[in-house]
Amino acid sequence: MQQLHVSEHPLVKHKLTALRATSTDHRTFRELVRELSMLLCYEATLDMETKPKQVVTPMGETTGAEVKETIGLVPIMRAGIGMTDGIMELLPSVQVWHIGLYRDEETLRPVSYYNKLPQAPTVQVCLVLDPMLATGGSAIATVNILKEWGVARIKYVGLLAAPEGVEAFSSAHPDVPIHVAALDERLNDIGFIVPGLGDAGDRMFGT
């Protein structure tokens, strides 16, 4: 589990606690997901490559930096959509490529329903966005799609992970780092993360 990065940031812990609470309404839930996503993105992009860039200031000139890599956000619908907006504001010239997957309630296997990736990759780095890594099936399937597309570097950014999901994901994709706000205790018998936060998509969109 070397590729697992669990945030230690006090703000992440504070906001995640509010997110988990049953009493948190849909609007606040969305706002917290947005804020947590930005904080986690900051941590997940600490190793992003830059190149020197000259800048003229009112007081002179200096060498600054600009992000070198082209970055793609890959939100897994539906719940991953809630993580996209805030991160788009942080990252310059980002592209967003949606992937539609839902988890079959009986088998817990991901079912694909949307993928409009063009033939050749248009980004160098992809951040897969989905709040919940439960069995890991949805995240594994998405990274399979991105590797087949030809993306060189991929990271997963989520909010909560179950140990079972981390294990499965790390075995399938040992090269892909996982960035989350917390590693929870376990999955229950219907594949939900415990203590978790319930159904992320339903809480986000009020369904």
Ligand SMILES: O=P(O)(O)OC[C@H]1O[C@H](OP(=O)(O)OP(=O)(O)O)[C@H](O)[C@@H]1O
């Ligand atoms: O790790 P897994 O076992 O694959 O489970 C995680 C998936 O389940 C949830 O999506 P869901 O299927 O509920 O779809 P939704 O976002 O449309 O509600 C969640 O957002 C992940 O995509």
Ligand SMILES: O=c1cc[nH]c(=O)[nH]1
């Ligand atoms: O706990 C869980 C597991 C999968 N998907 C969710 O939204 N919540």
Ligand SMILES: [Mg+2]
């Ligand atoms: Mg759901």
